[in-house]
Amino acid sequence: QLQLQESGPGLVKPSETLSLTCTVSGGSISSSTHYWGWIRQPPGKGFEWIGSVYYTGGTNYNPSLKSRVTMSVESSKNQFSLKLTSVTAADTAVYYCVRHVRDYDTFTGYLYWYFDLWGRGTLVTVSS
Amino acid sequence: QSVLTQPPSVSAAPGQKVTISCSGSSSNIGNSYVSWYQHLPGTAPKLLIYDNNKRPSGIPDRFSGSKSGTSATLGITGLQTGDEAVYYCGTGGTSLSAGGVFGGGTKLTVL
Numbered sequence: 001q002l003q004l005q006e007s008g009p010g011l012v013k014p015s016e017t018l019s020l021t022c023t024v025s026g027g028s029i030s031s032s033t034h035y036w037g038w039i040r041q042p043p044g045k046g047f048e049w050i051g052s053v054y055y056t057g058g059t060n061y062n063p064s065l066k067s068r069v070t071m072s073v074e075s076s077k078n079q080f081s082l083k084l085t086s087v088t089a090a091d092t093a094v095y096y097c098v099r100h101v102r103d104y105d106t107f108t109g110y111l112y113w114y115f116d117l118w119g120r121g122t123l124v125t126v127s128s
Numbered sequence: 129q130s131v132l133t134q135p136p137s138v139s140a141a142p143g144q145k146v147t148i149s150c151s152g153s154s155s156n157i158g159n160s161y162v163s164w165y166q167h168l169p170g171t172a173p174k175l176l177i178y179d180n181n182k183r184p185s186g187i188p189d190r191f192s193g194s195k196s197g198t199s200a201t202l203g204i205t206g207l208q209t210g211d212e213a214v215y216y217c218g219t220g221g222t223s224l225s226a227g228g229v230f231g232g233g234t235k236l237t238v239l
Contacts (some may be wrong), residue, residue: 004172046130047173047216047230062227096173102224105161113220113228114163116184118172 002027004097004119012091012126018084022097022119029078030055035100036073036080039115040093048093052100053080060102087126094121131156132217132231139237140207148202148234150217156229160220162200164193167233168213176215177202204236212238 008020022036029036037052051061053071061069070083084091099117104110133151140146150162164177175184177193180200192203200217217231 046232047218049228049230051227060225060227101178102220102228104224109159111160111220111224111228112179113160113224114175114178114218115165115173116175116178118174120170120172 002099002117004099004117006095006097006119006122008122008124010123010125012087012124013128014088014126015086018082018087018091018124018126020082020095020097020122020124022080022082024078024080029073029080030075031099033101034116035060035102037098037100037115038071038082039096039098039118040091041096041121042090042093047096050082050084050095052102089126092124092126094123096121130232131229132219134215134217134231134234136232137235137237139239141239142207142209144207145203145205146207146236147204148215148217148236150200150202150231152198152200152219152229154198155222156198156219157195157200158198159222160228162193162195163218164191164200164202165216165218166211166213167216173216207238209238212236 005023012018035052038050053059068085073080097119098115103112161179165173167173180195181193190205214233216233220228
């Protein structure tokens, strides 16, 4: 059974870089049908998609965060990672790693966009 | 402020049925398939519905989804106390590169 587990520092100082890793267990990260992504949830708020990465390294970021986000895949370790630079208190959130289905239905013109597997999440607090 | 609009809370008695609405626009729900997620605090959110009305393996048929125009609905029948959770809708945006959006979540209380 495929599982995702986030890891990384729980406390980051303002203006520094937030770095998280997601380890995929019970299956391979080298899936041709899925992307791997990050979603966050600030305290008391809803979910925000941060971005997603394909096992070959191709990326797709939320336009509102794109200038600060880098995602990468390390297939040999079955891991993918998130770096978010120049963090502020507004970046304090529970960060979830996810498996992402994203595609285009050529018949209907609709977008497929959903997250079929989530990690338990890790709280990252930005504070000095 | 979330892009998709959901009621903050709904409630119903055990055994009853409840529906949760999700309202969007032509730039999101009107352009994409809708998904629904169940989230109990401290646990991994779970995909309940994808492609408007499909259930992943292991999700009981008490959960159903529908979509009409720029709105979607999650239905839960035969309510159980274990269904108490926060439910979120999600969908894509104007294009794959533009990303996707979520609703603000609806807290379901089973009285």
